[in-house]
Amino acid sequence: MKLSATNLTKSYTGHTVLDIQNAQFGGHGIEGLIGPNGAGKSTLLGCLTRRIAATTGDVRLEDDAGTSTSLMGVQSYEVARKGLVKTNQRIQNFDSLTIRDSLRMAATPSGKQDWRSVWRLAPPDDVLEAEIDVLLSRFPFSDPDGYAMSGGEKKLLDILRCVIVKPKMLLMDEPTAGLPDEITKDVMKLMQEMVDAGEMTVVIIEHDLDLIWANCSYVHFLSEGSILFEGKPDAVKKNRVVAEKYMGV
């Protein structure tokens, strides 16, 4: 699955915070989206997934058969049903659901237009339960039948809720902030496995550049609302604009 943005802008009270002429995401395994604070990275992911209404422009989704459809006018829950799913930058509260129930809820269509269930077809219960067991054995919570207590557990649960719906493309907004290093490594390992299996592509926003260089095959550099450079990590590391605007060189 690929995503493209054309003439995509977002303005708040006349101030333009995003101005993307042309950008493509997908097709490179795990892709990084980096840039200084306030560059517009979260706004871009929000506009791509229709959680934020763009001021102008078009976002198109291309499936593996090459069929391209515009997402403009599509509701955000419908975007998720098309296989494009985003993790949250801010820690989410799942207080009313246990960890296990929260994963079940994410993966089970409710029959309503409900953001919590994005799977188009319900998996059989036993298949879903087995998949949840695998995830919970791989990512142990202090009490999987209880509630996510710490910020780290909530952040991890948010990621696993996205994984369990088997997206075609997963957009991750600073997923590892607040996660212990070991869990971060395990999360990235799972992402790489899903990418290698041809199950999905990933775009990840991170300020931890070591994580970007270690995991991404392609990197987009955003500054002041525009993509100023993109390429393989080695090229991005060496780029003068990236160095000047982001790395303080």
Ligand SMILES: Nc1ncnc2c1ncn2[C@@H]1O[C@H](COP(=O)(O)OP(=O)(O)OP(=O)(O)O)[C@@H](O)[C@H]1O
């Ligand atoms: N709802 C809003 N109203 C007004 N301005 C906003 C709103 N949301 C974001 N902005 C502004 O848009 C700009 C881009 O913000 P955004 O959060 O997309 O940047 P970012 O690159 O994700 O930053 P960070 O790395 O710090 O998370 C910032 O100047 C921000 O203050």
